[in-house]
Amino acid sequence: MMLDEDIYLPDGLPVAYIKSINTLVVSDLHLGYEGMMAKRGMLIPKVNLRSIEDIITKSAEETGAKSIIVNGDIKNEFSNVETEEFNEMLDLIRMAERLGLRMTLIKGNHDNFVDRYREAFHLEIHSQSANIGEYMFIHGERRPVIRGRPRMMIMGHEHPAISITNEAGVRERLRCFLFGSYKGIPLLVLPAMNYFAGSTDINMADRDELLSPVLEGVNVDAMHAIAIGYGSTIDFGTISDLRRAGPRAMAGL
Amino acid sequence: MFCIIERVESPFSDEESLAVLNRYVREWFVGNFDELTPPQRYAFKLIAERRNTLIASPTGTGKTMSGFLSILSTLFDKAVNGTLKERVYCIYVSPLRSLNNDVYKNLTEPLEGIYQIIKEDKGVDILKDNIRNVTIAVRTGDTTQKERRRMLAKPPNILVTTPESLAILISSSKFVENMRGVEYVVIDEIHELANNKRGTHLSLSIERLQSIVGRDIVRIGLGATLHPMEEAARFLVGMDGDEPRSCAVVDTSLIKSMEVSAISPVKDMIYTPEQRIEAAMYKEIGRIVKMSKTTLIFTNTRSGTERVVFNMKRRLKYKPEDIAAHHSSLSRESRLEVEGLLKQGALRCVVSSTSLELGVDIGTIDNVIQLGSPKSVTRALQRIGRAGHTYQAVAKGEMIVLNRDDLVECTVMLDAAMKKHLDSFSVSKNALDVLAQHIVGMAIDRKWEVDEMYNVIRHAYPYATLSKEDFMAMIDYLAGNYVGLESRRVYGKIWYDKETGIIGRRGMAIRPIYMLNLGTIPDEVAINVLELKTKRWIGNIEEEFLSRLEKGDIFSLGGKLYMFSYTAGSKCYVSEAKSSAPTIPPWFSEQLPLSFELAERIGEFRAAFAESLMEMDEGEARRLISQPSIKSIPKSAKAILDALPVNEYGRIAIFRYFTEQLLFAGEVPNNRYILIEYTRDKMADTNYIIFHSLFGRRVNDTLSRVVAISLGAMLGQDISITINDNGFVVNTEEETEINEDTISTLMKRVVAADIDVLLKGNIRNTEIMRRRFRHVATRSFMILKNYMGRKMSVNRQQMNSRFLLKALEEIDPNFPILKETYREIFEEVMDIGRTRDLIGRIERGEVRYKFIETRSPSPFAHTILTFGHADVVLMKERNDYLRYLHGLVLKRIGVKGRKGRG
Numbered sequence A: 001m002m003l004d005e006d007i008y009l010p011d012g013l014p015v016a017y018i019k020s021i022n023t024l025v026v027s028d029l030h031l032g033y034e035g036m037m038a039k040r041g042m043l044i045p046k047v048n049l050r051s052i053e054d055i056i057t058k059s060a061e062e063t064g065a066k067s068i069i070v071n072g073d074i075k076n077e078f079s080n081v082e083t084e085e086f087n088e089m090l091d092l093i094r095m096a097e098r099l100g101l102r103m104t105l106i107k108g109n110h111d112n113f114v115d116r117y118r119e120a121f122h123l124e125i126h127s128q129s130a131n132i133g134e135y136m137f138i139h140g141e142r143r144p145v146i147r148g149r150p151r152m153m154i155m156g157h158e159h160p161a162i163s164i165t166n167e168a169g170v171r172e173r174l175r176c177f178l179f180g181s182y183k184g185i186p187l188l189v190l191p192a193m194n195y196f197a198g199s200t201d202i203n204m205a206d207r208d209e210l211l212s213p214v215l216e217g218v219n220v221d222a223m224h225a226i227a228i229g230y231g232s233t234i235d236f237g238t239i240s241d242l243r244r245a246g247p248r249a250m251a252g253l
Numbered sequence B: 001m002f003c004i005i006e007r008v009e010s011p012f013s014d015e016e017s018l019a020v021l022n023r024y025v026r027e028w029f030v031g032n033f034d035e036l037t038p039p040q041r042y043a044f045k046l047i048a049e050r051r052n053t054l055i056a057s058p059t060g061t062g063k064t065m066s067g068f069l070s071i072l073s074t075l076f077d078k079a080v081n082g083t084l085k086e087r088v089y090c091i092y093v094s095p096l097r098s099l100n101n102d103v104y105k106n107l108t109e110p111l112e113g114i115y116q117i118i119k120e121d122k123g124v125d126i127l128k129d130n131i132r133n134v135t136i137a138v139r140t141g142d143t144t145q146k147e148r149r150r151m152l153a154k155p156p157n158i159l160v161t162t163p164e165s166l167a168i169l170i171s172s173s174k175f176v177e178n179m180r181g182v183e184y185v186v187i188d189e190i191h192e193l194a195n196n197k198r199g200t201h202l203s204l205s206i207e208r209l210q211s212i213v214g215r216d217i218v219r220i221g222l223g224a225t226l227h228p229m230e231e232a233a234r235f236l237v238g239m240d241g242d243e244p245r246s247c248a249v250v251d252t253s254l255i256k257s258m259e260v261s262a263i264s265p266v267k268d269m270i271y272t273p274e275q276r277i278e279a280a281m282y283k284e285i286g287r288i289v290k291m292s293k294t295t296l297i298f299t300n301t302r303s304g305t306e307r308v309v310f311n312m313k314r315r316l317k318y319k320p321e322d323i324a325a326h327h328s329s330l331s332r333e334s335r336l337e338v339e340g341l342l343k344q345g346a347l348r349c350v351v352s353s354t355s356l357e358l359g360v361d362i363g364t365i366d367n368v369i370q371l372g373s374p375k376s377v378t379r380a381l382q383r384i385g386r387a388g389h390t391y392q393a394v395a396k397g398e399m400i401v402l403n404r405d406d407l408v409e410c411t412v413m414l415d416a417a418m419k420k421h422l423d424s425f426s427v428s429k430n431a432l433d434v435l436a437q438h439i440v441g442m443a444i445d446r447k448w449e450v451d452e453m454y455n456v457i458r459h460a461y462p463y464a465t466l467s468k469e470d471f472m473a474m475i476d477y478l479a480g481n482y483v484g485l486e487s488r489r490v491y492g493k494i495w496y497d498k499e500t501g502i503i504g505r506r507g508m509a510i511r512p513i514y515m516l517n518l519g520t521i522p523d524e525v526a527i528n529v530l531e532l533k534t535k536r537w538i539g540n541i542e543e544e545f546l547s548r549l550e551k552g553d554i555f556s557l558g559g560k561l562y563m564f565s566y567t568a569g570s571k572c573y574v575s576e577a578k579s580s581a582p583t584i585p586p587w588f589s590e591q592l593p594l595s596f597e598l599a600e601r602i603g604e605f606r607a608a609f610a611e612s613l614m615e616m617d618e619g620e621a622r623r624l625i626s627q628p629s630i631k632s633i634p635k636s637a638k639a640i641l642d643a644l645p646v647n648e649y650g651r652i653a654i655f656r657y658f659t660e661q662l663l664f665a666g667e668v669p670n671n672r673y674i675l676i677e678y679t680r681d682k683m684a685d686t687n688y689i690i691f692h693s694l695f696g697r698r699v700n701d702t703l704s705r706v707v708a709i710s711l712g713a714m715l716g717q718d719i720s721i722t723i724n725d726n727g728f729v730v731n732t733e734e735e736t737e738i739n740e741d742t743i744s745t746l747m748k749r750v751v752a753a754d755i756d757v758l759l760k761g762n763i764r765n766t767e768i769m770r771r772r773f774r775h776v777a778t779r780s781f782m783i784l785k786n787y788m789g790r791k792m793s794v795n796r797q798q799m800n801s802r803f804l805l806k807a808l809e810e811i812d813p814n815f816p817i818l819k820e821t822y823r824e825i826f827e828e829v830m831d832i833g834r835t836r837d838l839i840g841r842i843e844r845g846e847v848r849y850k851f852i853e854t855r856s857p858s859p860f861a862h863t864i865l866t867f868g869h870a871d872v873v874l875m876k877e878r879n880d881y882l883r884y885l886h887g888l889v890l891k892r893i894g895v896k897g898r899k900g901r902g
Helices: A033-039 A048-063 A083-098 A114-121 A213-217 A239-245 B014-019 B023-032 B038-048 B063-080 B097-122 B145-153 B163-170 B175-179 B197-213 B229-237 B274-291 B302-316 B332-344 B377-384 B404-418 B432-445 B450-459 B468-478 B485-491 B510-517 B543-548 B596-613 B618-626 B635-642 B648-665 B697-715 B740-752 B755-763 B767-779 B794-798 B801-811 B816-829 B832-843 B859-869 B875-893
Strands: A016-018 A023-026 A067-070 A102-107 A124-127 A129-132 A135-138 A152-155 A160-165 A171-182 A185-189 A224-229 A232-238 B005-007 B053-056 B090-093 B136-139 B158-161 B184-187 B218-223 B247-251 B258-263 B295-298 B323-326 B349-352 B367-371 B395-400 B494-497 B502-505 B526-531 B537-542 B554-557 B560-568 B571-576 B673-681 B686-692 B720-724 B727-731 B848-853
Touching (some): A048 A083, A083 A102, A102 A114, A124 A129, A160 A224, A160 A239, A224 A239, A232 A239, B005 B229, B014 B023, B014 B038, B023 B097, B038 B053, B053 B063, B063 B218, B090 B163, B097 B158, B197 B432, B197 B450, B218 B229, B229 B247, B274 B295, B274 B302, B377 B404, B404 B648, B432 B468, B432 B767, B450 B468, B468 B494, B596 B635, B596 B697, B635 B648, B648 B859, B673 B859, B697 B740, B697 B755, B720 B859, B727 B859, B740 B832, B740 B848, B755 B816, B755 B832, B767 B816, B816 B832
Parallel strands (some): A023 A067, A135 A152, A152 A185, B053 B247, B090 B158, B136 B158, B295 B349, B295 B367, B367 B395, B526 B571, B673 B848
Antiparallel strands (some): A224 A232, B494 B502, B673 B686
């Protein structure tokens, strides 16, 4: 769907495409996730990188984008770059090269120590925030210092989702974009790309359960939840509408 | 030797039995016992002949001695001729640590006694001939490092252990050397193992042990009776090729005589006020306790146990030193203390949830009271068997019932118990998660050729039919083939060379991983319940219970009602509920399911009893139940009731219950006749479709889903269901028109459905799938609880199981861990096999169904509906509702109610 005249959200994918700068924007990849889980004893299969590569390939082919902005948390481990992360990052960057995508990284809280790979990977790296074209990209872990008058702010970090309970009481959780405004500037929050990562149910959570300090300055209830899933991307209306729809109607019993 | 499972029907004479024993052992036995007990008359000789033997016998019949004496005899033969070595000859395995300690004590005494006799006989020769005593030691998770080291240096001749410790011992490279000469394995409480994964695990350990020893080990099984015994025997002895190994089966479980009765505390269970019913119930309990020296009360639930103890002190003035509670939430120390007091005979009464069903020696119990149905004949017998400490004593048991369905159920159950018609059990077959553990264990022990390993595994009866495909899929998974080559170092647990077909150990780390993570009992999470707004901690609920909660459900906790909002990790958020009744009973997870066989028997009773009531005409029936008494019951109906173990109030209540149903609906559903009742509940302003299907809860659990999915597909709606032992309720959207045609189309769809596919699609997204998946993934070593020196919290184990499930599905929808999760749910939680049979019988017309429409729920629907409305703790609420429903019924059938009178 078109978010506005410049931003396109490919159906069913956690990706935004910006026409004016011909770029894809994605967030919260957490590469090396399975490797980190394996260290803790959860030997889960490796699907994250493959799924991310699929999504990026599809979006690049659909839009003809020439660059990609990773809006923070490309990798998972806080403290250092692990071997698994390194290998996966290398795979991802090679794939981007194959697709003709120039990569820009906005560093997130998990992205310490990636600077040392700037040269080797030909990465453009910004710390926490960057103005590119008319847009300001932030990871979202800190309150931003707004420079200039951006057309829109785009952030990650929050891993937003909404929960919908159907008539029979089965709860469905959908990852979503959030679209609202921060101090008068339009704000788009991207869903996480990571296959396994948990997310925040925005329509169920209290304000103090939200991760990002950026959202403290936002009327979250007035934000639109644009949910993705089952091959579609659909605006579910505002968070306050979703809250009102509330718990399932009590079954007869 | 030919392979056969043989029931040994006639005992040997005492002379014959004693003649097989070593003279000192015999002398000790004759000096300490007057006679042989019934199981001993079979067992001494059979075991002396080194035959595999399965013995079923009640507690108090010298069961342990019957299994052990012939073994002691051969060990003392060795001792006397100086060939007894410092190594393990006999392994005793029981599922309970406390039982291990009992057995240790109970064997130490005879060992000392027999050695004393030898000493007296031999004098100083005992040193010259180097005659040592037979040694015994306990090895469990509680055994200290120091004791373990000592055991390694000086292994006991008899090793007493648990299934889990045994699995560790056979993979410990040093200790296993002490077990190469094992001749006997004794499995106690086999009925607690044969029907679950712990037992499956043990069966593989024993086959592995036998393969280490290199020749047949004599296997002895002890336990309460199991039906069919032949299946239990196959579980014990395993397979030799395609045939079970031979086994002698001794069943002396029926020797105890019983006096049992179902008791309705009042004549009228509907209109007697709740306080009066409760008072009558405690009066009844008081009467029984007074008559006996020690009474054991089973309440089925932990909360019930606490409540009964409280009320007995308050109402019946029992002092704290007279009465005690015993359930699994209590600390180990307090449970041991209660068991100790029982053994000393110091208590008048002990109240237990289910924890005292198991075989720990609890001394003299005169009487067993059960509050509410134990849901299976076998369990009822086991509990009643706790009474009467010797086998000559009469076991007395009463079941005090809580509602009219309970009354019918308990009456039929006790009748079946008297006739020894038991429910059947089944062995879990081809459980892939348990298999995973043993493949890893075997790979640690040594290198294997693929087929050689496959064959050892198939010697275990639960794996006799394991397909080569499933086995190889498991090898693939364990070799880490589901991740890329570079990660196999971490993910792979075994090493497998496709070219040569050789399986072996991968890396050094795998041994401690295996030792620390083996076992089949899943960790359970205590879920913290917090108030949504204030984040105030309210209490804990079980994870199983949480898995049944949906947003908007109301449940009671600590005496207050809360509405469930959402869950995050191991926290559950709720808000205080305005409503007056919970939508989910809090004891749901603790509730025992009604067995299939018992449900069938209740169905048969329903058919026969309803038939006997047909001789009344309508007017007569109305007259008789408006003032019912024992004299008003028609002759042929009375004859049926008089043959059943139920008190007079109970007979009246059953008569009235069935007559009301006949007058109201014209039909009494039974096991060959499913009544599908479409009705309206004015109070809740809802329509229900009630399936009176009496096939046990596991079948109802399965069938109700098949029906709901089919109906949902027909109507394009979400359908909610409520499941009960005696039927299930289906709710559609308000305006939906349901008529005979809808139901007949629905039943055609049900009959035509591929229920496997249907159910898989349905349970994929449920909490139970996620929870069971986590258990299976943990047992299969995909999620390691204990890894590299750190323990993973259950909370973390729980994390993201939804995505993990999806990821595995993408790799292969038949991934072994997924396959096992579905198998466990279909075969152990639900009962897909019997449901398939049932649907086949419906298709062939052997089970009929009929659609009726009622203006308010028929009497037989009341308990089915009430289950979803309230719970036992808030009996008052439930009684209000029952009374309301019943009022409606009486109005329709034109009987004047007796409101407010007891």
